[in-house]
Amino acid sequence: MTEKLLIKYSEIGVKGNNRYIFEDMLVRNIKSALKEMTHPCEVRKADGRIYISYEEEDYEEAIDALTKVFGIAWICPVTQLKPVPFEELKAQVVEFVRRTYFAEGEEKAFSFKVNCRRAEKSYPLNSMEVNILIGEALLDAFPSLHVDVHDPEVMLNIEIRPKDINIYSVAIEGLSGMPVGSSGKAMLLLSGGIDSPVAGYLVSKRGVSLDAVYFHAPPYTSERAKQKVVDLAKIISRYSGPIKLHVVNFTDIQMKIYELCPHDELTIIMRRYMMKIAQELAEREGSLGLVTGESIGQVASQTMQSMLVTNEVCHMPVYRPLCAFDKLDIVAISEKIGAYETSILPYEDCCTIFVAKHPVTKPKLDRIVRSERKLEGVIEELYREALDTVEVIEI
Numbered sequence: 252m253t254e255k256l257l258i259k260y261s262e263i264g265v266k267g268n269n270r271y272i273f274e275d276m277l278v279r280n281i282k283s284a285l286k287e288m289t290h291p292c293e294v295r296k297a298d299g300r301i302y303i304s305y306e307e308e309d310y311e312e313a314i315d316a317l318t319k320v321f322g323i324a325w326i327c328p329v330t331q332l333k334p335v336p337f338e339e340l341k342a343q344v345v346e347f348v349r350r351t352y353f354a355e356g357e358e359k360a361f362s363f364k365v366n367c368r369r370a371e372k373s374y375p376l377n378s379m380e381v382n383i384l385i386g387e388a389l390l391d392a393f394p395s396l397h398v399d400v401h402d403p404e405v406m407l408n409i410e411i412r413p414k415d416i417n418i419y420s421v422a423i424e425g426l427s428g429m430p431v432g433s434s435g436k437a438m439l440l441l442s443g444g445i446d447s448p449v450a451g452y453l454v455s456k457r458g459v460s461l462d463a464v465y466f467h468a469p470p471y472t473s474e475r476a477k478q479k480v481v482d483l484a485k486i487i488s489r490y491s492g493p494i495k496l497h498v499v500n501f502t503d504i505q506m507k508i509y510e511l512c513p514h515d516e517l518t519i520i521m522r523r524y525m526m527k528i529a530q531e532l533a534e535r536e537g538s539l540g541l542v543t544g545e546s547i548g549q550v551a552s553q554t555m556q557s558m559l560v561t562n563e564v565c566h567m568p569v570y571r572p573l574c575a576f577d578k579l580d581i582v583a584i585s586e587k588i589g590a591y592e593t594s595i596l597p598y599e600d601c602c603t604i605f606v607a608k609h610p611v612t613k614p615k616l617d618r619i620v621r622s623e624r625k626l627e628g629v630i631e632e633l634y635r636e637a638l639d640t641v642e643v644i645e646i
């Protein structure tokens with residue numbers, strides 16, 4: 252008898268011939284998530300299942316790590332037996348219930364249902380017979396229990412498989428989604444705010460690995476503001492895996508726009524330059540799209556007209572997973588993933604320094620393009636320089 256964690260996955264089960272690629276990726280990500288455990292764990296793929304052997308004292312630590320791995324639907328602590336004769340199985344299930352629910356010796360009352368699944372068809376009893384006989388054995392051993400086949404408080408699962416038998420009754424919900432790495436890579440525009448870390452998390456949940464870019468404007472934005480972005484990238488990387496964070500010095504570009512363009516158009520023009528630079532870095536790094544934390548109508552630069560004008564410089568897909576989210580819903584996810592406390596630290600971000608009192612909310616593309624012509628001849632060199640002096644931080 253050994254204690255293991257059985258990993259159930261949902262979406263990746265339906266990928267036909269690609270299934271093994273997804274499974275292998277999930278196994279790799281699980282191993283990497285468990286790398287820092289107090290004691291080493293063994294992660295094994297067997298018969299379309301993933302099992303993890305672990306030291307019992309590390310249970311909480313393992314669950315904490317696994318509940319951050321995309322692609323896991325459920326984590327079930329199982330007691331695993333070698334195939335045994337039915338009488339012994341019955342005794343082991345009674346023992347399992349005693350250990351799991353009556354450890355402190357107290358009298359407990361709850362409803363249960365035995366749910367046997369038999370992948371090994373040569374087992375002498377069929378599933379229904381196992382359900383009935385084990386149900387009876389449990390009622391005999393624990394008179395305080397009763398059976399409820401429709402809405403049981405405890406579902407006692409028994410899986411009879413060719414090489415082993417699993418007994419379990421607890422399933423801890425995972426994040427679901429797809430294993431990171433199974434969908435290519437994207438470049439996240441990561442600011443120090445609430446939205447962009449959540450956007451990165453959500454895209455990563457679909458199996459996308461992330462790189463990130465932060466536009467830094469020293470001395471208008473401080474080292475602490477940059478450190479905050481580094482900290483946020485670390486928080487996202489607990490879910491997404493390693494992130495290559497690109498810090499772009501944006502000061503000169505921003506100053507030039509401020510100097511030469513109408514102030515109410517500053518944010519839009521600046522955002523167009525951010526997108527262009529992010530796109531170039533994405534291409535350099537083999538990313539297949541950009542990700543932003545924009546949400547329709549949240550601020551002047553996120554009206555649909557503004558996004559049309561900003562988006563015009565992009566030929567890559569720009570993923571905006573929060574476009575239809577309300578702020579409160581974004582905050583809830585930010586809290587759930589542990590980013591909120593960091594996101595609300597009060598360090599200035601580079602957009603807020605130069606914002607006009609009354610920015611355009613319905614910019615017209617031809618006017619913006621006309622304003623940008625004033626930058627011709629000076630901006631190109633600054634643009635190149637910004638790209639040539641990118642600082643890369645491996646998270």
Ligand code: ATP
Binds near residue numbers: 553
């Ligand atoms: P956030 O909470 O993510 O900062 P926001 O509501 O403050 O978003 P904006 O400042 O308009 O909105 O930025 C919109 C999006 O543009 C951000 O979600 C982010 O993806 C990107 N962005 C803004 N500023 C920066 C920056 N300094 N560096 C990198 N990306 C940025």
Ligand code: MG
Binds near residue numbers: 442443444600602
């Ligand atoms: Mg912001």
